[in-house]
Amino acid sequence: MSTVKRHKVILDEKEMPTRWYNILHDLPTPPPPYLHPATGQPVGPADLLALFPMDLIEQEVTTAQYVDIPPEVLDVYRLWRPSPLYRAHRLEAALGTPARIYYKYEGVSPAGSHKPNTSVPQAFYNAKAGIKKLTTETGAGQWGTSLAFACAQFGLECEVWQVRASYDSKPYRRLMMETFGGVVHPSPSELTAAGRAILAAHPDSPGSLGIAISEAVEVAAQSETTNYALGSVLNHVLLHQTIIGEEALRQLAKIEETPDLIVGCTGGGSNFAGLSFPFLREKLAGRMSPVIRAVEPASCPSLTQGTYAYDFGDTAGMTPLMKMHTLGHDFIPDPIHAGGLRYHGMSPLISHIYESGLIEAVAKKQLECFSAGVLFARTEGIVPAPEPTHALAETVAEALRCKETGEEKVILTALCGHGHLDLPAYGAYLAGEMTDHSYEEAEIRDAVAEALTRLPSIPG
Numbered sequence: 001m002s003t004v005k006r007h008k009v010i011l012d013e014k015e016m017p018t019r020w021y022n023i024l025h026d027l028p029t030p031p032p033p034y035l036h037p038a039t040g041q042p043v044g045p046a047d048l049l050a051l052f053p054m055d056l057i058e059q060e061v062t063t064a065q066y067v068d069i070p071p072e073v074l075d076v077y078r079l080w081r082p083s084p085l086y087r088a089h090r091l092e093a094a095l096g097t098p099a100r101i102y103y104k105y106e107g108v109s110p111a112g113s114h115k116p117n118t119s120v121p122q123a124f125y126n127a128k129a130g131i132k133k134l135t136t137e138t139g140a141g142q143w144g145t146s147l148a149f150a151c152a153q154f155g156l157e158c159e160v161w162q163v164r165a166s167y168d169s170k171p172y173r174r175l176m177m178e179t180f181g182g183v184v185h186p187s188p189s190e191l192t193a194a195g196r197a198i199l200a201a202h203p204d205s206p207g208s209l210g211i212a213i214s215e216a217v218e219v220a221a222q223s224e225t226t227n228y229a230l231g232s233v234l235n236h237v238l239l240h241q242t243i244i245g246e247e248a249l250r251q252l253a254k255i256e257e258t259p260d261l262i263v264g265c266t267g268g269g270s271n272f273a274g275l276s277f278p279f280l281r282e283k284l285a286g287r288m289s290p291v292i293r294a295v296e297p298a299s300c301p302s303l304t305q306g307t308y309a310y311d312f313g314d315t316a317g318m319t320p321l322m323k324m325h326t327l328g329h330d331f332i333p334d335p336i337h338a339g340g341l342r343y344h345g346m347s348p349l350i351s352h353i354y355e356s357g358l359i360e361a362v363a364k365k366q367l368e369c370f371s372a373g374v375l376f377a378r379t380e381g382i383v384p385a386p387e388p389t390h391a392l393a394e395t396v397a398e399a400l401r402c403k404e405t406g407e408e409k410v411i412l413t414a415l416c417g418h419g420h421l422d423l424p425a426y427g428a429y430l431a432g433e434m435t436d437h438s439y440e441e442a443e444i445r446d447a448v449a450e451a452l453t454r455l456p457s458i459p460g
């Protein structure tokens with residue numbers, strides 16, 4: 001008798017979670033506060049009001065276990081949520097593994113990634129506070145696209161500084177941002193003091209997320225009706241992304257599975273946190289015990305090679321000081337194809353949880369990642385964004401370990417975006433023109449050590 005394989009678990013709209021989960025409530029110890037760079041004192045709400053609306057500032061610090069998702073946000077979420085959870089039967093078969101591999105697919109969103117999960121509430125709370133325009137940075141263009149879409153939903157203007165390397169190599173992302181109504185500048189730009197300073201020193205600068213953040217923050221800080229929106233790193237962003245894990249928990253419960261391993265890629269940490277934090281809550285409560293593993297690029301290895309120290313979130317040093325795993329705020333990583341993972345730091349919350357020993361981290365080189373991405377495309381039929389190919393590379397490696405040991409591990413991974421606008425990267429890989437990175441490991445270590453000599457000192 002043949003049995004019909006189940007490929008995906010779909011939740012009904014009525015089953016969509018209506019609350020975000022806040023892990024600050026359940027951590028054994030709280031993370032260190034953000035500090036004011038001039039005084040060395042913890043940052044208060046008043047310090048953040050120039051950039052963020054009060055609702056988001058409150059979400060940044062609240063220790064309530066859950067935050068209700070506003071009905072207006074739920075209504076936009078329903079355009080693509082709940083997102084599907086897939087069992088990767090065909091990838092498993094190709095690998096010959098006894099492991100059961102599941103992936104939560106966020107590529108069904110308007111931007112093709114998980115980012116609208118936070119851009120939509122951020123635009124909503126800003127519009128509610130009377131703000132007229134949001135500025136932001138974007139790497140590969142995913143976040144800029146997501147914010148442009150969200151601003152269009154709530155009648156806000158959107159101005160985006162896109163890292164020069166991506167601006168040049170990914171023209172379709174810019175067109176998508178513009179289609180959603182956004183205005184896009186390459187970064188570094190002549191429009192800001194931060195951009196002009198970088199260009200004066202390095203006229204050919206490929207840019208970095210840190211530089212683009214400096215530019216967007218500078219512009220937002222100068223106007224009462226303009227705010228800034230960050231696509232990752234901060235607590236409120238991670239909070240919004242937990243809808244991913246809350247859905248996945250329900251989906252796995254429906255088929256009576258519990259994960260043994262959860263794998264996600266980490267740039268600033270938001271898709272990884274979004275999937276894993278609700279499972280970490282279950283783990284801390286003793287209801288399951290998955291290993292939770294972050295995967296970062298070998299050429300931007302903040303968790304595995306960075307220092308846990310107070311640093312700026314941007315290159316020019318305009319943000320509060322955040323204690324995080326950092327490569328140094330002026331570290332400029334290789335222009336690898338996973339533009340969304342080229343951030344010098346890591347979410348302070350993820351960093352704290354990593355220091356607490358609750359999660360693991362590994363680093364992967366891009367050829368292994370694209371090899372896994374191509375295998376995934378050929379078996380499962382989805383071309384992954386370059387970022388989640390890092391998680392897929394680790395998933396494949398783990399599934400092959402299971403093949404050796406015969407372990408029937410349940411692996412859950414975040415397929416946080418599709419790669420339809422990243423096809424030139426696949427083209428380079430398929431043509432055999434992709435290299436792992438120009439830095440050798442020792443050079444990375446030296447570049448990091450050098451950038452770390454410029455960590456800010458804490459006043460007071």
Ligand SMILES: *Cc1c(COP(=O)(O)O)cnc(C)c1O
Nearest residue numbers: 142267268269270271340387417
């Ligand atoms: C932005 C982005 C990332 C990196 O950001 P995180 O906050 O670490 O999730 C990863 N994957 C995709 C598809 C992205 O768009």
